[in-house]
Amino acid sequence: MSQRKRLSNTQSSSQNKRQSSSSVTQEEDEDATFTQPSTSQVQRGLEKLTPAQVDQKTAEVVQYFLMKDQKKIPVRRADLVKYVVKDYRTIYPEIIKRAARTFEQVFGLKLVEIDPKHHMYILVNNLETATSRAAPVECPTNPKMGLLFVILSVIFMKGGTVKENLIWNTLKKLRVDPGQKHEEFGDVKKVVTDEFVRQKYLEYLRIPHTEPVEYEFRWGPRADAEVSKARILEFMGKLHEQDPRSWTQQYREAHATQNSS
Template identity: 80%
Template sequence: MTQRKRLSATQSSSQSRRQTGSLLAQEEDDDSTFTQPSSTQVQRGLEKLTPAQVDQKTAEVVQYFLVKDQKKIPIRRADLVKHVVKEYRNIYPEIMKRAVRIFDQVFGLKLVEIDTKNHMYILVNKLETVEGASPINSPTNPKMGLLFVILSVIFMKGGVVRENLIWNTLKKLRVDPAEKHEEFGDVKRVVTDEFVRQRYLEYVRIPHTEPPEHEFRWGQRADMEVSKAKILEFMGQLHEQDPQSWSQQYREAHSTPSSTQASTSSQR
């Protein structure tokens, strides 16, 4: 009897894993089945719809972005098409063009495609980008303050640091990743999971290390939102030094943005 139960449990577990794998594969395939409509297809699609219908769908897309962006996790095109655009996918480019205009003119936000391969988007505050006054550059909530410290360490150390350096730095600030913090809770989870999913940080396994070691780098969202010049200014005040005394960091902070940086996309 016990043996039959074990066999049944094993079969059930195996079936569950197969179903989970199937669902994940289906999610990955959702976007691959979506083909960008041509301008002719878009025009034909618009002719079959009323202006009110297009406006309503655009409003739904805008609302979806605003709600999802509260968690600062990038939004996948596949999810957007599947859950919001739905039967309007043949006019997807027009909807996105209108959404981009609304974000720009109404909310002062810029829609940015940070991953052109997997088509993932984030919203960036245009005023923050221009003035360098983002919540991270002038953090007002504790989590953003924690993130600001980590990004500062990575930047000042040349763009990549081993995780031990981050943990030791936080310990000096009385934030121990091995202990539950009254403000952040599980600090290690916040840093290695939450900030990583939000694309503020990259947390990468260092090859051929045993036990496994990891290193941190700036994530795509940090590159878009965080002013390196502000970080350098902050470090100068902290150490009572002229920011130009860190010559390498100063050059990087005041160089023109990389041409490979993600750009606004209204067509994808």
């Protein structure tokens, strides 16, 4: 009886994985069928529409991005075209250009493509970057962002890649035990390995040829776009009462990144 049940669970699990894989492939296929319209195609498309129609569709795109950004979920071009742009796909470049301008001028946000291969976009705080003030992640105002900031700091100071055990041990020292439900974060492990990964702040990757299986963390593309490594180094310097320049390699990397942005 128990053997049949285990077999059934295994089959169900593999079926779910196949369905999930099929869903991802289908989404990628949908995006592959979308060809970026040429300038002349966009111009012809605009001639068939009223300014009010274009403005309305741009507003819908802006609203969609802002809704996703509340949960820090990156926006895929395939989803944007399928669910929002729809019949206006021939003027997609113009809509995105106008939406980006709206984000900059009205909201002080910058539209950034963090994954050119899969065409994924996020919004970053443009005003705060422009005035060299700390972005929200760099001076966390809520506990969850504070948790993320600690993890990003550990990864950066350890050379860009760390085994997950180091992260869990660091959090335990801060009285955040990934094995216990936390009053503020709930399931800590799920927040770190699922939520932060989906939001593209972290990458959580299996280390090849490990038995038992081990995982490692790296910065995700959203962290690269939003978080200043120079500020992390300043934070660590204050924490350890140490000159940031004493971490030679990290200092060089942090300021090389800052100068190139």
